[in-house]
Amino acid sequence: MKRSFQSLSPQEALHVAAFIEERNSELYHQFAEMFASFQDPASLEIAGVLWEMATEEREHGTRLQERYTAQYGMAACALTEADIQESIELPQLSDQEIFDSSSTASGAAHGRALRVALEAENQARNFYAELAATTGNPETRALYAELSGLEAGHVEFIERRLSKSTPHG
Secondary structure, rough: OOOOOOOOOHHHHHHHHHHHHHHHHHHHHHHHHHHHHOOOOOHHHHHHHHHHHHHHHHHHHHHHHHHHHHHOOOOOOOOOHHEOOOOOOOOOOOHHHHHOOOOOHHHHHHHHHHHHHHHHHHHHHHHHHHHHHOOHHHHHHHHHHHHHHHHHHHHHHHHHHHHHHOOOO
16 A cells, blocks of 8 residues: 655655655666667767766765665665655656757757756655645654755756756857
8 A cells, every 4th residue: 555755754754765866866877878879969968967867866865875874774664666655756758858859959958858857856845845844743844854955956956057058149
């Protein structure tokens, strides 16, 4: 039976949050590999951005896992994102975003990849912020606020990249 994220203990929430960051790292890496296989300059630009996002997500996942180990030691937690009702921070590329031939300039390609990531990161930031605002447990509220802050850092990173990839006319 699936559970709502809000019903998780702080230990479970931290474990699932680390799992989500690792999953996203893998997704961004797979997206990057797909674009790199096209071998055209715009696709290679997108692949570069997606590899950066994969690295960023992996670093955050590692940080969360280190925190989990510091707080809970080697205590097992078998819960995964598949056990959660909500989809949290799931970057998705549509066929249109992959094969949009109307905007093949590298700046537009960068922007498309970054906007996909930005949408996922904003969703996660808002999700965790809402949980922080509505939970009664102080320890859990602090964790959700921290996770929202982590996602806000992702959002800022992507927005900085987007501002650099936007043509200044």
